[in-house]
Amino acid sequence: xxxxxxxxxxxxxxxxxxxxxxxxxxxxxxxxxxxxxxxxxxxxxxxxxxxxxxxxxxxxxxxxxxxxxxxxxxxxxxxxxxxxxxxxxxxxxxxxxxxxxxxxxxxxxxxxxxxxxxxxxxxxxxxxxxxxxxxxxxxxxxxxxxxxxxxxxxxxxxxxxxxxxxxxxxxxxxxxxxxxxxxxxxxxxxxxxxxxxxxxxxxxxxxxxxxxxxxxxxxxxxxxxxxxxxxxxxxxxxxxxxxxxxxxxxxxxxxxxxxxxxxxxxxxxxxxxxxxxxxxxxxxxxxxxxxxxxxxxxxxxxxxxxxxxxxxxxxxxxxxxxxxxxxxxxxxxxxxxxxxxxxxxxxxxxxxxxxxxxxxxxxxxxxxxxxxxxxxxxxxxxxxxxxxxxxxxxxxxxxxxxxxxxxxxxxxxxxxxxxxxxxxxxxxxxxxxxxxxxxxxxxxxxxxxxxxxxxxxxxxxxxxxxxxxxxxxxxxxxxxxxxxxxxxxxxxxxxxxxxxxxxxxxxxxxxxxxxxxxxxxxxxxxxxxxxxxxxxxxxxxxxxxxxxxxxxxxxxxxxxxxxxxxxxxxxxxxxxxxxxxxxxxxxxxxxxxxxxxxxxxxxxxxxxxxxxxxxxxxxxxxxxxxxxxxxxxxxxxxxxxxxxxxxxxxxxxxxxxxxxxxxxxxxxxxxxxxxxxxxxxxxxxxxxxxxxxxxxxxxxxxxxxxxxxxxxxxxxxxxxxxxxxxxxxxxxxxxxxxxxxxxxxxxxxxxxxxxxxxxxxxxxxxxxxxxxxxxxxxxxxxxxxxxxxxxxxxxxxxxxxxxxxxxxxxxxxxxxxxxxxxxxxxxxxxxxxxxxxxxxxxxxxxxxxxxxxxxxxxxxxxxxxxxxxxxxxxxxxxxxxxxxxxxxxxxxxxxxxxxxxxxxxx
Ligand SMILES: Cc1ncc(C[n+]2csc(CCOP(=O)(O)OP(=O)(O)O)c2C)c(N)n1
Ligand SMILES: [Mg+2]
Numbered sequence: 072x073x074x075x076x077x078x079x080x081x082x083x084x085x086x087x088x089x090x091x092x093x094x095x096x097x098x099x100x101x102x103x104x105x106x107x108x109x110x111x112x113x114x115x116x117x118x119x120x121x122x123x124x125x126x127x128x129x130x131x132x133x134x135x136x137x138x139x140x141x142x143x144x145x146x147x148x149x150x151x152x153x154x155x156x157x158x159x160x161x162x163x164x165x166x167x168x169x170x171x172x173x174x175x176x177x178x179x180x181x182x183x184x185x186x187x188x189x190x191x192x193x194x195x196x197x198x199x200x201x202x203x204x205x206x207x208x209x210x211x212x213x214x215x216x217x218x219x220x221x222x223x224x225x226x227x228x229x230x231x232x233x234x235x236x237x238x239x240x241x242x243x244x245x246x247x248x249x250x251x252x253x254x255x256x257x258x259x260x261x262x263x264x265x266x267x268x269x270x271x272x273x274x275x276x277x278x279x280x281x282x283x284x285x286x287x288x289x290x291x292x293x294x295x296x297x298x299x300x301x302x303x304x305x306x307x308x309x310x311x312x313x314x315x316x317x318x319x320x321x322x323x324x325x326x327x328x329x330x331x332x333x334x335x336x337x338x339x340x341x342x343x344x345x346x347x348x349x350x351x352x353x354x355x356x357x358x359x360x361x362x363x364x365x366x367x368x369x370x371x372x373x374x375x376x377x378x379x380x381x382x383x384x385x386x387x388x389x390x391x392x393x394x395x396x397x398x399x400x401x402x403x404x405x406x407x408x409x410x411x412x413x414x415x416x417x418x419x420x421x422x423x424x425x426x427x428x429x430x431x432x433x434x435x436x437x438x439x440x441x442x443x444x445x446x447x448x449x450x451x452x453x454x455x456x457x458x459x460x461x462x463x464x465x466x467x468x469x470x471x472x473x474x475x476x477x478x479x480x481x482x483x484x485x486x487x488x489x490x491x492x493x494x495x496x497x498x499x500x501x502x503x504x505x506x507x508x509x510x511x512x513x514x515x516x517x518x519x520x521x522x523x524x525x526x527x528x529x530x531x532x533x534x535x536x537x538x539x540x541x542x543x544x545x546x547x548x549x550x551x552x553x554x555x556x557x558x559x560x561x562x563x564x565x566x567x568x569x570x571x572x573x574x575x576x577x578x579x580x581x582x583x584x585x586x587x588x589x590x591x592x593x594x595x596x597x598x599x600x601x602x603x604x605x606x607x608x609x610x611x612x613x614x615x616x617x618x619x620x621x622x623x624x625x626x627x628x629x630x631x632x633x634x635x636x637x638x639x640x641x642x643x644x645x646x647x648x649x650x651x652x653x654x655x656x657x658x659x660x661x662x663x664x665x666x667x668x669x670x671x672x673x674x675x676x677x678x679x680x681x682x683x684x685x686x687x688x689x690x691x692x693x694x695x696x697x698x699x700x701x702x703x704x705x706x707x708x709x710x711x712x713x714x715x716x717x718x719x720x721x722x723x724x725x726x727x728x729x730x731x732x733x734x735x736x737x738x739x740x741x742x743x744x745x746x747x748x749x750x751x752x753x754x755x756x757x758x759x760x761x762x763x764x765x766x767x768x769x770x771x772x773x774x775x776x777x778x779x780x781x782x783x784x785x786x787x788x789x790x791x792x793x794x795x796x797x798x799x800x801x802x803x804x805x806x807x808x809x810x811x812x813x814x815x816x817x818x819x820x821x822x823x824x825x826x827x828x829x830x831x832x833x834x835x836x837x838x839x840x841x842x843x844x845x846x847x848x849x850x851x852x853x854x855x856x857x858x859x860x861x862x863x864x865x866x867x868x869x870x871x872x873x874x875x876x877x878x879x880x881x882x883x884x885x886x887x888x889x890x891x892x893x894x895x896x897x898x899x900x901x902x903x904x905x906x907x908x909x910x911x912x913x914x915x916x917x918x919x920x921x922x923x924x925x926x927x928x929x930x931x932x933x934x935x936x937x938x939x940x941x942x943x944x945x946x947x948x949x950x951x952x953x954x955x956x957x958x959x960x961x962x963x964x965x966x967x968x969x970x971x972x973x974x975x976x977x
Contacts, residue, residue: 131360135353135395137442138370141379144451149201151446153530157232158197159504160519160527162475164228164241165189166500167516172244173490174516182245184256187473187485189225191340191443192307195468196225198449199305203457206539207546212288212299212676216543217281217306219338220257220272226543227254230266231518232531233541238518260545260674261704268545268675270704271307273697275315278335280701281306282325283664285333285463287672290620293648296595297678303457304333310354311343319361321661325463326366328622333463334456338443340472341399344486350400355467362467368459370452372468375440384427393417393424406471406481410436443470475503547674547706552681552766553592557759557793561586565755566788574785576778576823577714579751581610583758584683588617588651593681593766598669598709600653600684602662607780608685608714615643618650659690663698670707670773679766681709688713688721688777689728692736702773703742708765709773710758716747716777717894718916719928720823729920731895737775738852738902745775746850747893748796749825752788753849754778756796779823779894781925796847798877799854803847806832809840814952816843816943817885819900821851821893824934828892831939838964839944846881848891848900854878855902862905878906888912888946892934912946914939918974930967932974937965 101109117127169184176182189196199216207213218226227244230236236254243253247262255262257272271277281304288299312318325333339355341348348354355371362369373394374382385391397417405413410433418424428436442448449468456464472486473479477496479488491497497516501508508519521527535541555561565579588594605611625646632643655662662684669682691713692699699711715721718731737745744761748754757776764770795801800819808815816835820828825847835841848854858876865873875883882889887909891900897915904911916932929935933942944961947953962969 131363132356133359133371134391135356135373136371136382136391137373137448139372139448139451139455141376141382144447145454147447147450149446149450149534150530153526154197154201154446156505157527157531158193159506160521161197161225161228161232162190162193162504163501163506163508164231164518165193165224166476166497167518168224168228168241168244169489170491170497171242171516172246175242176246181490182256184224184245184489185221185486186224186476186488187479188219188221188309188338189223190474190476190479191470191472192219192222192338193225193474194444194446194449195307195336195338195470196222196229198446198453200229200538200542201534202450202538203303203453204305204538204542205301205303206535206542206544207675207677208539210301211539212297212302213539214302214542215268215281215284215288215304215675217269217271217277217304218258218543219307219309219312220270220277221309222307223255223257226258230541232520232528233535235266235541238520241518258543259704260706264547264706265545266543268543268671268705270701273701274309274312275317276698276701278306278308278312278315278318279321279660280664280667280698281335282321282330282333282463283661284668285325285330286328287665287668288332289328289330289622290598290653291672291676291678291680293620293622294595294651295649297676299332299676302332306333306335308335308337309343310337310339310341310348310358313337313354313358314343314348317660321658321664322362322365322367322463324661329461330463331460334453335463335465337465337467338470339467340443340470341403342472342481342483342485346483347400347403349398350403351398353399355469356395358465358467362465366462368456368462368464370455370464370466372442372445372448372452372466374442374448374469375445376447377435377439381427387423389421389423390427393420403481408437410434413437441469441471443468444474475500545674546677547769548677548679549769550673550677550679551769552596552679552762554759554762554767555587555590555592557756559590561590562755562759565751565785568751568785568787572785573782574751575780575782576748576751576754577608577780579754579785580685580712580714580776580778581608581613583755584610585613585616587758587762593762595651596679596681597651598653598665598680598682599651600655600662600665600669600682602655602659602686603657604685604687604714605652605654607687610685612642613652614654615641615645617652618645618647619652619654620648620650621646622648624648659686659695660698662686663695663702666709666711667698667702667705667707670702670709671705673708673769674706679708681762681766683710683712685712685714685778687728688716688730688733691730692733696736699743700740703740706742706771707773708771710761711743711773711775713775713777714780716779717781717823718896718920719925719932719934720779720781720894721920722925722928723922724920725922726919731916731920732899733775734777734852734895734899738855738899742772743775743852744772744850745777745852747777747822747895747899748849749783749820749822749847750788751785753796753847756788756793757849760797777822781823783823783826792847795881796849797853798857799850799852800846800848800878800881802881803845804829804832805844806836806842808842809836812841812952814886814888814947814950816841816947817882817887817889818843818845818939818943819848819889819891820845821848821891821895821900824892824894824929827929827934827936828939830936831892831943834936834940835943838940841943841947843943844885848893851900851903854906858903858906876906878903879908882906882908885909886950888943888950890914890939890943890946892939892942894934910946910950912942914942916974918977921977931971931977937967941965941967 247253258267285304291297479485666684669680672680792801861874861876892914948955
């Protein structure tokens with residue numbers, strides 16, 4: 072039974088005169104004490120009723136009308152007429168931009184673009200630009216506006232009027248290959264680094280990032296790093312976009328953290344790409360319930376001002392009831408229907424409703440506006456949102472998709488309309504918005520810009536000046552941080568460990584990070600991010616040492632603070648307002664939101680922040696890969712660290728946990744510098760250089776590091792390997808050639824598998840008298856990128872002296888065979904095959920993980936020392952340097968079962 076039915080049923084049983092008495096009392100209280108006291112009274116009443124055993128029906132929604140009463144609307148502070156003219160011009164240029172781009176590129180397949188999204192949201196943005204969005208200035212850290220990706224033509228069109236983009240930019244919408252001359256399809260900081268700040272077009276990612284961004288602003292403030300108290304995060308979302316789990320997935324964080332610096336505007340045009348968002352329901356009501364339940368302040372903007380007089384006549388509540396019962400699919404039908412249909416079908420259900428609209432013509436009925444197309448209603452909502460204290464606000468605003476676009480308005484095909492069948496459509500659009508373009512010119516679809524000294528231009532500039540300047544604008548700081556050099560004490564223990572030290576690279580990571588956080592120059596800028604795995608990574612001491620950020624501090628006594636002997640533990644779960652650690656809970660997507668907010672602070676807030684986000688490796692690239700891609704687009708900096716890496720190293724956890732492919736996926740992100748280091752000193756060198764590149768040289772890259780939980784012996788760093796570690800490979804050690812040995816195998820080992828390769832080298836020597844070289848390969852990704860670049864250059868410059876890649880120079884003179892082993896799938900090491908000068912055998916962990924011991928798993932995947940020895944001898948045999956006939960015996964000697972299952976399919 073719905074709430075409405077429950078209330079209906081309850082009411083039906085009551086004597087009307089008794090009901091009337093109650094209503095009169097209510098009116099009386101309201102009149103004497105006002106709405107707030109009335110609210111208190113009703114709450115008290117319902118509590119009393121509950122205690123007396125009366126169950127109240129739960130209702131998360133309010134009637135289907137505007138939240139803000141017409142009497143409570145603030146005075147509109149702008150000039151409606153000039154604003155309308157400016158908006159119409161922006162609408163026109165946005166439309167012309169898409170139509171022209173598609174005409175121009177028709178022969179090449181047409182570049183596409185969207186008309187209907189901005190058409191529906193123009194008022195929502197213009198109210199923001201004229202009255203709310205504040206740019207970053209010396210005394211204001213700026214508003215962060217997440218524009219809906221598909222509305223980008225509108226943003227370009229405004230920037231054109233503002234003089235920030237030229238006609239030629241607009242002309243080249245979606246034709247951006249020659250950098251700087253065109254415009255990117257959607258908000259992409261990678262492609263337009265002075266303009267866009269936040270990539271939003273992968274639906275759902277903008278919303279979740281906006282929440283973590285708002286929280287990050289608080290973090291900066293609470294830690295005393297930057298006064299962000301004036302900044303507000305605005306996120307514009309589509310109603311279809313809300314269906315992405317990421318959109319709603321973190322909304323309770325926003326209310327829990329009282330993020331009243333966050334405003335969401337959901338453009339409820341009731342349509343997505345294929346058709347209605349909720350044909351048989353009401354998206355606005357559904358979202359109201361969800362957001363109110365989650366503790367947000369919800370403001371509905373459903374109806375435009377034309378409805379106010381009708382609602383004033385609706386004493387019986389019949390109109391409100393009718394508004395509430397019609398489903399979204401039917402509302403869309405009204406958009407495409409004439410006034411007569413609306414009169415018959417919407418108002419025609421009740422003679423009193425019909426009478427209400429007696430004095431309106433069919434045309435007037437058809438033009439009754441939805442709230443999102445009424446500037447005063449939208450202004451009132453924004454005004455209320457920015458003044459609301461203690462909770463984030465969501466504004467659910469009803470609009471029409473393709474508003475004013477004859478071929479699209481309210482139709483299911485609206486989303487994909489990018490060319491017009493009929494020329495008359497353009498004319499209709501021009502007429503509807505009164506754009507001053509003559510019939511003769513219309514065909515050329517000229518962009519329109521009012522004269523520099525026009526009223527419109529003066530108004531537009533004045534408004535933006537008042538709000539601190541133009542927006543969006545991306546302004547990275549060029550400040551350089553003072554990065555501790557590799558011989559700083561931070562890294563000493565990793566470079567020169569005591570003889571016989573065993574450790575895991577995860578422990579080494581924790582120690583390095585801790586050292587960096589204590590560094591005077593950069594320590595405070597570090598943002599350690601962990602999603603409920605600190606104990607797994609042995610990093611729990613971070614909690615008490617640096618504190619876990621909590622806006623509320625710590626309101627309880629942590630269970631692990633007091634030790635049995637009465638002393639205070641050095642390691643307890645310490646939450647603090649100025650805590651440095653972001654402990655995100657089991658929430659990799661949210662942690663990525665924090666990573667991006669921190670890693671882009673250099674561009675959005677002008678402060679270089681250094682996020683170090685360590686997570687369960689498996690739940691990184693494949694789980695939140697799209698957020699990682701977004702981070703790349705955002706020109707984010709920082710370190711992603713895949714803890715518990717390796718298909719065989721995280722031995723017991725099995726199929727869903729053992730990661731052998733993150734390095735491969737990392738290779739697909741152009742700006743990620745990824746390493747799979749074996750030793751603590753390698754990790755130290757890589758982190759130090761990463762800090763230098765990102766925060767001293769200000770390169771737009773970020774890092775991915777695989778770290779392992781296996782304890783291995785950590786050697787001291789040999790001389791002269793620094794460059795090799797960073798470029799991707801260096802020779803670790805060689806054994807003397809055996810008697811009469813003709814070929815010298817080159818063994819590549821990576822990550823925690825390297826010690827197994829060193830062991831293979833020893834077996835080769837001891838058992839088979841074969842000398843070999845072992846290389847530590849820290850990054851096939853880096854080797855391959857470098858080699859691709861050299862190869863490409865050589866192809867493009869056929870007559871010049873060819874360049875040699877790093878891997879080619881390193882392997883010059885080596886004949887091989889070459890054998891590689893790692894805890895990753897083979898594709899990772901295989902990517903350098905083109906530049907390996909001989910037989911190349913790659914061992915890897917293709918196939919599902921499973922639980923067992925490390926030695927068993929390494930045999931299963933055929934990457935252990937024995938399998939490496941065998942692969943080497945087999946390759947030597949292929950090269951004619953080992954007697955092939957001996958191989959069956961070798962298999963036996965090494966204890967390998969040749970008929971074991973194929974791990975790839977097992
Ligand atoms: C993750 C993801 N899936 C699919 C798309 C393709 N797509 C682009 S716009 C769109 C419909 C958007 O509808 P809505 O969110 O309601 O926005 P509107 O244009 O109606 O304002 C879809 C499915 C996308 N951009 N991102
Ligand atoms: Mg929509």
